[in-house]
Amino acid sequence: MVRSILDALDRHAAERPGARALDDFTYADLRAASLQVAARLRAAGVAAGDRVAIYAENRPGFALAYLGGLRAGAIVVPVNVLYRTSDLEHVLDDAAAAAVCVSEASAPFAARAGRTLIDLHEIERIARDANAPELADPPEPAADAVAILIYTSGTTGRSKGAMLTHGNLAAIGEQVVEAWRWTAADTLLLTLPLFHVHGLGAGLNGTLVAGGRAILRERFDAPTVLAILAGGEVSMFFGVPTMYVRLLASAAPAARFDAMRLFVSGSAALPAPVFEEFERRFGIAILERYGSTEFGFALSNRYDGPRYAGTVGFPLPHVDVRLADPQGNDVAAGEAGEILVHGPNVCAGYWNNPEASAAAFVRDAQDRRWYKSGDLATYDPQRGYTINGRLKELVISGGFNVYPIEVETELLRLPGVLAAAVVGAPDPARGEIPVAFLEVDGAFDADASLATLRERLASFKVPKALYPVEALPRNAMGKVEKPKLRTLLER
Numbered sequence: 278m279v280r281s282i283l284d285a286l287d288r289h290a291a292e293r294p295g296a297r298a299l300d301d302f303t304y305a306d307l308r309a310a311s312l313q314v315a316a317r318l319r320a321a322g323v324a325a326g327d328r329v330a331i332y333a334e335n336r337p338g339f340a341l342a343y344l345g346g347l348r349a350g351a352i353v354v355p356v357n358v359l360y361r362t363s364d365l366e367h368v369l370d371d372a373a374a375a376a377v378c379v380s381e382a383s384a385p386f387a388a389r390a391g392r393t394l395i396d397l398h399e400i401e402r403i404a405r406d407a408n409a410p411e412l413a414d415p416p417e418p419a420a421d422a423v424a425i426l427i428y429t430s431g432t433t434g435r436s437k438g439a440m441l442t443h444g445n446l447a448a449i450g451e452q453v454v455e456a457w458r459w460t461a462a463d464t465l466l467l468t469l470p471l472f473h474v475h476g477l478g479a480g481l482n483g484t485l486v487a488g489g490r491a492i493l494r495e496r497f498d499a500p501t502v503l504a505i506l507a508g509g510e511v512s513m514f515f516g517v518p519t520m521y522v523r524l525l526a527s528a529a530p531a532a533r534f535d536a537m538r539l540f541v542s543g544s545a546a547l548p549a550p551v552f553e554e555f556e557r558r559f560g561i562a563i564l565e566r567y568g569s570t571e572f573g574f575a576l577s578n579r580y581d582g583p584r585y586a587g588t589v590g591f592p593l594p595h596v597d598v599r600l601a602d603p604q605g606n607d608v609a610a611g612e613a614g615e616i617l618v619h620g621p622n623v624c625a626g627y628w629n630n631p632e633a634s635a636a637a638f639v640r641d642a643q644d645r646r647w648y649k650s651g652d653l654a655t656y657d658p659q660r661g662y663t664i665n666g667r668l669k670e671l672v673i674s675g676g677f678n679v680y681p682i683e684v685e686t687e688l689l690r691l692p693g694v695l696a697a698a699v700v701g702a703p704d705p706a707r708g709e710i711p712v713a714f715l716e717v718d719g720a721f722d723a724d725a726s727l728a729t730l731r732e733r734l735a736s737f738k739v740p741k742a743l744y745p746v747e748a749l750p751r752n753a754m755g756k757v758e759k760p761k762l763r764t765l766l767e768r
Contacts, residue, residue: 281444282485283348313409318351321393325351328374330355338378341404342378349412349415358470368428422443450483452596454483464490465480475543479568521551524555542563546664547586552587578590588657595621615668652665665680691729694726
């Protein structure tokens, strides 16, 4: 058991100093760099407990600032690099960040916030300077001390800073390493943004716990990723559904990934047609998992055994999951309920927001603390959990429950439909009715599509209107921002 991500880094640096960890940085290099960057942060006035934001695209300096910040005893605040003045200022003000690590691209926006800026170019230079001073007496992180504030996506309101402790980060890393058979022999191609729990918590932290290597890229580019996957240097790739759609669209008919042992998908539901087509073409079943900013990851398809399209499997090691009704009672087998999560991975609460923290948790008869995810799911003992969507996205039409993901899956099977999002529209007779926004190509036929849906779905689930759009609004992780679609219905 590792006590923290720094503990994992130190162990591998001592036992395997020459093994590569991140790009061409060895474990010994990365440990030394974390101490050098920590010294630089202290010189900039950052004290233990201060918040240090990292507002930049993927690059080695991001990882170095993260590890250096932890080493200095600071609380690291990864910030979505797509944020601009309003969202950026909200995060920096809410966290009361003492300093912001920036790139050339992000610096002009951060400069307006009036905080100390630290150039990631300088961080990278320090990390490659054997003579750069190291922090002489770094604090030993306590398991219950806050390590990072990672802000929610804000798709349903103002983003909140989830407080993940050093113990939380270690637990998340150990859970995915154990569940996915991650070893020091693995190399991960990491194109997911490090400001997100998928890229940071699973990608970087998982690599450091396993003692493997990560190859970091600034962004996802399908042709580049396909070339790297085919080259035989990497064994693992983590992505979001839109990445797998683009890989399928860009891959040559004879493409092979013989060195790859694991593809993981998360952050949004993986459409069943995408899962099926990927397995058909490449002979590899994508492993889908379920997670959240507040707890990292809770459910995963099993590494060994069948993986079913549309399911997210079973609880990860040392995680408890149950489904509850609105009153907090466990639902009957086969019924939909809200996912509640308990385990060492679950965050301590929200930064400076006791009301939101209190609302996010419930306690059971044994006084165990459960996080209320806001996600609906059903459970099957053979196939595991199936996500039905967000509780707030459930469409109740004439007293019948319509789970958008079920309708979206059928829409994606139709000719000409590239992407789909179902929301509820107000209706005076039924309360609300399902409607669908679609990204389509020239082959789309609305009348034929509706006729097919009527054959496959109950009448109350069939969208009452189909709205083609040029592009669905998405956040940085590819998740559709449905509140923005609802505003279109109000016009």
